[in-house]
Amino acid sequence: MAAGLPFLNPYKNIDADFRHGVNFAVAGSTALPIEVLANQNISSPLTSSSLTVQLDSMFTHFNSICYTEGDCMEKLKNSLFMVGEIGGSDYNYALFQGKNINEVKEIVPSVIQAIKNAVRTVIHYGAVRVVVSGNFPIGCIPIYLTGFQTKDHAAYDENLCLKELNSFSMYHNERLQHAIEDLKIEFPNAVIVYGDYYNAFQWLFKNAPYLGFDAMTTKKACCGIGGDYNFSLTQMCGAPNVTVCSDPNQHISWDGVHLTQEAYKIMTGWLIHDFLPKLQCSWS
Template structure:
């Protein structure tokens, strides 16, 4: 809002006006597909619309909006792409199911690889301006502070 830009319409809005852009994000989504997380014994709780699904929607949308390749390239090179914040739910789902920090840490390389591949895919479509904001500080979220209360002084930030 501070930049004077409108909110983006969700891709799944059948009557959406996408002239200012489109939002492919899904609340509760994960970076890794649900079947990969299931193999890691981390069932997803809210959605099966992982990063890969959202990228497939992006591909479909770009194919429909660009009747000529040159038109699409021109539109995309003047666009701003946000890839993320994504990945937090891969960790949240694991932590809230009682997985250890080591188990959660084992997911990180796969998430980083998936996000890197997503950025490459966006660039291959013609994106020039790509922002990858990273993950939220999960340990600071009230739900995590409440769920994982500890008396270890090293686990808490020292307040003045």
């Protein structure tokens, strides 16, 4: 919106205007194929789509608008590719299906490799500037605060977020950043930037009262019901009798899983300030 451009239309909207770009994301999609997760006794309840499916959609779209490989290179040289945030669904499904942190850590290398391969793929197709986003501090999100609530005070940090879950997010993000450094060496002519969702969210979270959010609701869902975090897995946002707060702009969390538009807007400002200079864009 700040750039004066419309939001990206989803790829499946066949009548949409894609002149400003395309959104290939699929809700609930995983980094790893569902068959790979199934081998780890992890199911994907929301979709059979994975990162590979989204890349296939991207290829189909580019093949429909490019006459030759060189034509695609020319059309994409001024484009920005956002790869991520990816892997969160893989971990969500695993943790809520009973896997402990150490068991979930075992799939992190495979998730990182899937993301790394995706970045390779888009660069081979013509991407010159790529932002690869990390994961959120999940220990501060209402769905996790509810699902893993404990009476052990030592399990929480100074912001009353779950330390072990946030440490896991950092574990993923550190390995992702190492992968990005490898990719920079492999593709010296491409600009590859880490999108630091973790610290953008932590900055938002810690400064919430000064940014216009209600300090009493930073860990509560706006659209939800029940418990300390206004969230219930059995009565999520959209279910009958689930209420919505009077002013979503004062809340960080919309439905206990996703942020409000206001929170995303402020986070985006932090992220753009952080990675825009690194993208080496030239303006005309």
